[in-house]
Amino acid sequence: MLAVDAVIAELKKQSKPVTTPEEIAQVATISANGDKEIGSIISDAMKKVGRKGVITVKASVFTDSLNETSGYQNLCIILAPLYSGGLLYFIKSGLQDAYVLLSEKKISSVQSIVPALEIANAHRKPLVIVAEDVDGEALSTLVLNRLKVGLQVVAVKAPGFGDNRKNQLKDMAIATGGAVFGEEGLTLNLEDVQPHDLGKIGEVIVTKDDTMLLKGKG
Structure with missing residues (x-):
């Protein structure tokens, strides 16, 4: 367990918070298999709802789009x-x-x-x-x-x-x-x-x- 704790501590030390829209878009693009358009949409969604907001993803037959909805x-x-x-x-x-x-x-x-x-x-x-x-x-x-x-x-x-x-x-x-x-x-x-x-x-x-x-x- 000491080795695991040491690795976790080192990873935390090297980690960098993702804060800007550009950084969020970069991470989202990587997660979307390099699709920059999807990465940009996710970044826009994060900007709209904030860090405590909720983002849901639905299949779309025609096009990729972003819709903002108030909810609970x-x-x-x-x-x-x-x-x-x-x-x-x-x-x-x-x-x-x-x-x-x-x-x-x-x-x-x-x-x-x-x-x-x-x-x-x-x-x-x-x-x-x-x-x-x-x-x-x-x-x-x-x-x-x-x-x-x-x-x-x-x-x-x-x-x-x-x-x-x-x-x-x-x-x-x-x-x-x-x-x-x-x-x-x-x-x-x-x-x-x-x-x-x-x-x-x-x-x-x-x-x-x-x-x-x-x-x-x-």
């Missing part, structure tokens, strides 16, 4: 993605034109989850649930709706804890135009959810590590 990213735990062979598993998934259900509280009962599922199914839209937790009969209902009805539904844990979680859910509500169920001072019940209570989002990208809500319609 949060770290999360996947609760109810796809179901196969008796095991829950998850693959990177993008949902288009989806409803978003936001809840400060844990969702456990079937009665709490069915109204939102019915709205999503009636409007033929995917449903993303962001809550403190989803378990019990509610979680089983999500899986069954995915299997039997074919409804595109995924549940993720809301990020953070305490007041931080509340504030992040409020930010999501503003970005998507939805309401936060269970929020202090409000009398909204999940059982009484209406279409206008659900947030609306142009695109949702969910991976095993995080969730990105893009093109919010708030």
